Amino acid sequence: MISVSEALDKVLALVTPLAPETVDLRHAAGRVLAADIVATRDQPPFAASVMDGYAVRNADVVAGAKLRVIGEAAAGHRFDGAVGQGEAVRIFTGAPVPDGADRVIIQEDVHPDGDSITLSDAMDSSMYIRPLGTDFKVGDRIAAGRRLTPADVALAASMNVPELQVARRPDVALIATGDELVMPGETPEDSQIIASNAFGLAAMLEAEGARVRLLPIAGDSAEALASAFDLAKGADLVVTIGGASVGDHDLVGQVAAGLGLDRSFYKVAMRPGKPLMAGRLGDMPMVGLPGNPVSSMVCGHIFLRPSIRVFQGLPAASMPRETARLAVPVEANGPREHYMRAALKPDGTVTVLERQDSSLLSVLASADCLVVRAPHDPAREAGDEVAIVRL
């Protein structure tokens, strides 16, 4: 059995970044930027008023001074003249500051009287002018290689860049296998259960930017599995769920081998997730996940999320680890790296949940992180520091 870190290296070695595509701004959030965004204008493109008030010459600003109002500037409507000595222009937030003016007095500090204003005795000392290009200048960039946030999309729009180059979203085909499985909403027979794993994994991978195809459940026969692999053709990644272990009905490895799988590894010193496999099927990477629901989801976090990131041009890396202090002691670990479902408290301590069976989705759903225990990690006391991966 290989270690988790060796297995991750081998999975990531199967994955290559996809070619970029062009999307409009409305579809750019969450995508990974593939080419720098370059501002085609300055923002603001003129010195702009920060407040509603009066544009004046700073030299004229003396408590009690009386100034003549010679016009108005509003957002989208420049005042074409210039502000001379003893003059003011009524101005609103976002309007271009007229020539000659170098300060805006907020209207709260002014007494208007017909065509003139009188400055009050105690005035706010700010200039209230945003210089041209305060936010960004022509040629400023958003660098490629980042996942675009809502703020990035707003910034790109402001830079007047309506279309962006982003990494294509990887197409992932998910194959759930097992005679016992029926789809949610169907009526299971006596010995059947509801297929859940593909739904959790699809949600997880789509959140990373993948497009997921849920293929029809494949029964436990070589023919059913082979036709499921056939349906997966054209995907960037095929993921099977279940049938990975050593039982008579665990056929995934055998069928994939028959279809020409160039296997990278089978079995990882990991708990849960031991019967994981990966390899290349033709030109398509394949990952075979164990069927136990928590095993498949934990393997999804540890191996598939980093893969979806690499497809989109993000760096090859394991899921980030943090440290937390144990709220309660834990027993010594066995020979496999253990990813224990755990709950974080607001004080930053972490409690390993009592039941760690890999079938318990209710426990996974109540966990917010995995405590990572190295193989043969000794027993730990409350207060000891442990590595965690957030879910």
Ligand SMILES: Nc1nc2c(c(=O)[nH]1)N[C@H]1C(S)=C(S)[C@@H](COP(=O)(O)OP(=O)(O)OC[C@H]3O[C@@H](n4cnc5c(N)ncnc54)[C@H](O)[C@@H]3O)O[C@H]1N2
């Ligand atoms: N003799 C041994 N038996 C097992 C070993 C072993 O080393 N020696 N390993 C165990 C471990 S660890 C795991 S994990 C499981 C994984 O087995 P498979 O990948 O073959 O999974 P299945 O047998 O198909 O299913 C296991 C379990 O999960 C349920 N399942 C499967 N798919 C789904 C799905 N899409 N949604 C919900 N539940 C699913 C299935 O009904 C089984 O209950 O093997 C151990 N055995």
Ligand code: MOO
């Ligand atoms: O490795 Mo299995 O995934 O423990 O339940």
